[in-house]
Amino acid sequence: MNDPFLNMLNSVVANATPLVIASMGEVLTERAGVINLSLNGSILLSAMVGVAAASISGTALVGIVAAALMGALIALLLAFTAIRLRQDQVAVGFVLTLLCGDLARFLGKPFNNLPNPIIVPNLPIPILSEIPVIGRVFFQHDIFVYFSVLLVIAVWWWLYRTRPGLTLRAIGERPEAAFSRGARVNLLRYLYTAIGGALVGVAGAAYSLGIKAGWSSSPTMDGDGWIALAIVIFAGWHPFRVVFGAYLLAAMRAIASGIQQSPDIHISPVLLNMLPWLLMLGTLIVVSGGVVERLVRLMPIRFQDSARTLLRSTPPASLGTRFDGD
Amino acid sequence: MTFPTIIRRPLLLLLPVVIAFALTALCLLVLGADPLEVAQTVWEGAFKDTAKLAGVLNFWIPLTLTSIGLIITFTAGLWNIGVEGQMMAGAIAASWSALYLPIPQPELCVVACVMCGALGGAGWALMVGLLKTRFGVNEIFGGVALNAIINTIAIYLISGPWQPLEGGSAQFTPPFPTEAWLPVMSPDFQVPLFMLILAVVAVIGVVLALKGTRFGLELRAAGKSPRSALLLGVPVTRSALLALVLCGVLAGIGGSQRVLHTYHSLRPLVSGGIGFYALLIALLANFRALPVPFLTFVLAAIVAGSTRVSILLGIDQSLIGVFQGILVLVILMTAGLRQPRSDAGKG
Numbered sequence: 001m002n003d004p005f006l007n008m009l010n011s012v013v014a015n016a017t018p019l020v021i022a023s024m025g026e027v028l029t030e031r032a033g034v035i036n037l038s039l040n041g042s043i044l045l046s047a048m049v050g051v052a053a054a055s056i057s058g059t060a061l062v063g064i065v066a067a068a069l070m071g072a073l074i075a076l077l078l079a080f081t082a083i084r085l086r087q088d089q090v091a092v093g094f095v096l097t098l099l100c101g102d103l104a105r106f107l108g109k110p111f112n113n114l115p116n117p118i119i120v121p122n123l124p125i126p127i128l129s130e131i132p133v134i135g136r137v138f139f140q141h142d143i144f145v146y147f148s149v150l151l152v153i154a155v156w157w158w159l160y161r162t163r164p165g166l167t168l169r170a171i172g173e174r175p176e177a178a179f180s181r182g183a184r185v186n187l188l189r190y191l192y193t194a195i196g197g198a199l200v201g202v203a204g205a206a207y208s209l210g211i212k213a214g215w216s217s218s219p220t221m222d223g224d225g226w227i228a229l230a231i232v233i234f235a236g237w238h239p240f241r242v243v244f245g246a247y248l249l250a251a252m253r254a255i256a257s258g259i260q261q262s263p264d265i266h267i268s269p270v271l272l273n274m275l276p277w278l279l280m281l282g283t284l285i286v287v288s289g290g291v292v293e294r295l296v297r298l299m300p301i302r303f304q305d306s307a308r309t310l311l312r313s314t315p316p317a318s319l320g321t322r323f324d325g326d
Numbered sequence: 327m328t329f330p331t332i333i334r335r336p337l338l339l340l341l342p343v344v345i346a347f348a349l350t351a352l353c354l355l356v357l358g359a360d361p362l363e364v365a366q367t368v369w370e371g372a373f374k375d376t377a378k379l380a381g382v383l384n385f386w387i388p389l390t391l392t393s394i395g396l397i398i399t400f401t402a403g404l405w406n407i408g409v410e411g412q413m414m415a416g417a418i419a420a421s422w423s424a425l426y427l428p429i430p431q432p433e434l435c436v437v438a439c440v441m442c443g444a445l446g447g448a449g450w451a452l453m454v455g456l457l458k459t460r461f462g463v464n465e466i467f468g469g470v471a472l473n474a475i476i477n478t479i480a481i482y483l484i485s486g487p488w489q490p491l492e493g494g495s496a497q498f499t500p501p502f503p504t505e506a507w508l509p510v511m512s513p514d515f516q517v518p519l520f521m522l523i524l525a526v527v528a529v530i531g532v533v534l535a536l537k538g539t540r541f542g543l544e545l546r547a548a549g550k551s552p553r554s555a556l557l558l559g560v561p562v563t564r565s566a567l568l569a570l571v572l573c574g575v576l577a578g579i580g581g582s583q584r585v586l587h588t589y590h591s592l593r594p595l596v597s598g599g600i601g602f603y604a605l606l607i608a609l610l611a612n613f614r615a616l617p618v619p620f621l622t623f624v625l626a627a628i629v630a631g632s633t634r635v636s637i638l639l640g641i642d643q644s645l646i647g648v649f650q651g652i653l654v655l656v657i658l659m660t661a662g663l664r665q666p667r668s669d670a671g672k673g
Binding site for chain 1: 353356357405407457461462463464466467468470471472474475478479481482485486602605606609642644645646647648651652654655658659661662663
């Protein structure tokens with residue numbers, strides 16, 4: 001294994017991390033039945049707030065906390081307008097995504113291109129980082145990467161192995177049934193929207209205090225919020241498939257930039273920028289169209305059911321609807 | 327509140343505007359700018375003389391065309407976020423015909439360019455529609471992806487194939503031949519009459535079509551409840567595609583105005599964010615066609631006026647987005663406050 005290749009794998013893990021964190025937040029929110037469409041703007045605004053708080057206080061931790069609070073605040077505003085004021089979730093989320101993006105550009109002006117942006121340091125994990133290959137790829141990162149791994153496991157465990165997790169899935173699928181079993185549907189929806197939003201905020205900080213350190217008026221992570229939302233659909237609202245989707249996308253990006261640097265292949269670098277979006281469309285076509293069903297039919301009958309559960313992507317049944325029971 | 331309805335109604339309409347102004351002023355104060363000075367500069371930038379007013383109208387035309395197009399898609403229940411990309415596609419198609427399409431009669435040239443723009447916008451909108459109806463990709467995600475893709479294509483064309491052989495700027499294509507410029511009303515009032523008429527006709531046409539035709543009724547039925555519309559025999563898929571194509575035509579014409587008049591060349595992000603302004607206008611108008619031309623005029627004045635703000639006071643153009651975003655958000659929130667609690671079960 002040569003070094004450039006390991007470096008590439010290492011950067012795939014680093015670049016996938018904010019997407020994993022943001023998508024995981026959205027999984028929690030959407031599993032509870034709320035669509036938070038503000039991800040793109042939320043990530044930008046909390047990234048900017050993270051840079052601002054970190055540079056004023058001088059510590060990265062303050063920046064991360066501020067970014068998380070910003071994300072939670074936006075999400076709570078969305079939840080309040082959608083649940084209490086009964087407005088369309090898609091409309092509110094869309095307005096918030098535009099508003100937060102513009103707010104970030106407008107208020108972030110004093111922090112544009114600061115000379116020495118604060119960066120969360122790399123923390124190689126003592127023994128594990130010495131392992132050949134794997135150590136280099138997985139255990140020489142900043143805390144965001146380790147956090148994202150723990151987060152995925154925690155969300156999976158919470159959703160599928162605990163009673164509150166069962167309630168969470170229930171309020172997204174059959175809120176009336178959950179309500180009749182004593183769940184406080186709208187209160188829980190507020191809670192999971194806020195937690196999801198806080199995670200989106202952390203994802204913003206993972207960009208601006210991590211892999212894309214600093215803030216500029218044309219931020220490089222613009223657009224990734226939409227990609228995170230698409231990953232959630234591609235993943236069928238399942239934590240492990242989110243990881244697969246995010247890493248697949250980061251790998252494609254790494255390959256694209258590898259092609260750009262290689263002297264033998266001549267493809268316009270501008271056209272390569274299209275790649276994540278084409279991939280997003282492609283994956284959405286695969287999971288939502290009839291493609292999966294046609295593939296499954298080709299398999300032997302006894303594998304068909306398990307293949308279907310593995311591949312298909314059905315949203316929580318009550319996603320984006322209101323519940324007025326409590 | 328215990329105010330009688332006759333006072334409460336206008337109060338609730340005015341309140342969001344006041345709140346939006348106050349919050350925007352607060353943002354300006356945070357950055358150390360004087361809100362009153364900004365407001366005055368915007369006003370002068372928009373209405374000081376006829377040349378400034380022409381600037382407002384030149385922004386009003388594409389903004390109105392695009393917004394009224396979005397009313398069609400919203401009526402059909404579609405979130406056409408891809409409208410920004412449809413403008414870009416129109417701009418690219420119009421630029422292509424201005425640069426490369428050989429047209430014998432020079433007086434037909436600019437009309438052909440606008441028609442190409444309309445076709446470009448329609449084609450790009452059809453992609454969003456087919457992704458939705460044939461491949462099950464939600465129009466929001468299809469639109470976002472196609473927006474990004476068309477912007478990349480524009481940058482590719484500008485920096486690569488459409489550069490003149492002797493070399494040029496990577497920032498924009500060579501200027502179009504003057505036959506492809508939209509003729510203006512007078513040297514002091516540089517507004518293309520042809521486009522102005524098109525925009526007015528489009529507004530009237532959409533208002534009438536949605537109100538009084540079978541097509542409008544089918545769109546509204548499909549928008550309210552696609553399932554029941556289908557059961558009643560409304561061709562839901564066809565009307566969704568048709569709504570998108572019509573919106574694409576209007577957005578494409580708007581995009582052509584940006585290249586055939588405003589810049590006389592193709593540049594990256596030539597749409598100037600009009601697609602996103604238009605989406606917020608449609609929300610402000612509560613998806614009704616009639617208020618659109620008035621709202622777009624106010625916004626066009628703010629946008630045209632604020633080009634001076636960014637030059638004189640060094641304040642970023644994103645201020646407009648902040649103001650408009652706050653306004654729409656507060657309007658949504660007050661609309662929620664207006665509903666009595668007992669209506670809860672009906673939504």
